[in-house]
Amino acid sequence: MLFGTTVEFNIIPFCIGMTALVILFVISFKKESIFKPSKKIQPRSLLTKTEIKYFYMIRTILPSKYHLCPQVSFNAIITSKDIAIRNTFNRKYCDFTICDSNFKALAVIEIDDRSHNDLKVKQSDAYRDKILKEAGLLTxxxxxxxxxxxxxxxxRNNF
Structure with a gap:
């Protein structure tokens, strides 16, 4: 006798089977709720069609020792001990970040459409470029x- 009595031997496979059924039920129930968007919140593409075009273009040009990361938060690539300064960039994102093999950010790439001709957008772009430069990152x-x-x-001139 493996577990001491015949009754124990029969109960263990039954318990394992019931546990497996409960797990399968929970997983199948969760799949529906996970993959079915609600009316209030839906998934969207990470990149626009233009950004997708440039992502693949840049990725084929960039030497393989570098990584191209899309839609990176400024908070992920720069920081400041001064919370007031950090609050000026903590909600900003860049189109692409070029990283070295250790995923240290080296440069930021922005794809500018005609909306960047607007004075307020130009000022915002200039501020973004300034703080990235202060952090030692190329824009x-x-x-x-x-x-x-x-x-x-x-x-090729930069990498």
């Missing part, structure tokens, strides 16, 4: 009409 800006040749030239 590269491309117009959303930049050609692969133009992008390649800038990427």
């Amino acid at each position: 590269i800006r491309f117009l959303d009409t930049a050609t692969k040749y133009e992008v390649e030239k800038v990427i």
Whole structure:
């Protein structure tokens, strides 16, 4: 006798089977609620069509020792002990971040459409570029009409 009595031997497989059924039931119930968006909140694409185009373009140009990360929070790549300063950038994101093999941020890439011609947007862009420069990060800006040749030239000159 493996577990001492025949009754114990039969109860253990029964308990294991029932536990497995409960787990399967919970998983199947959760799948529906996880993958079915509510009316209040729906998933969306991480990148716009333009950003997707430039992501693949830059990724093919960038040497393989670097990583290209999309939609990175400024909080993930820069910081400040001064909370007032941190509050000026903690809700900002960049289109792409170029990182080294240890995922240390080296540069930020922004794809600018015509909305960046607006004075307030230009001022916001200038502030973003300033704080990234203070943190020692390069900011590269491309117009959303930049050609692969133009992008390649800038990427190759910097990486």
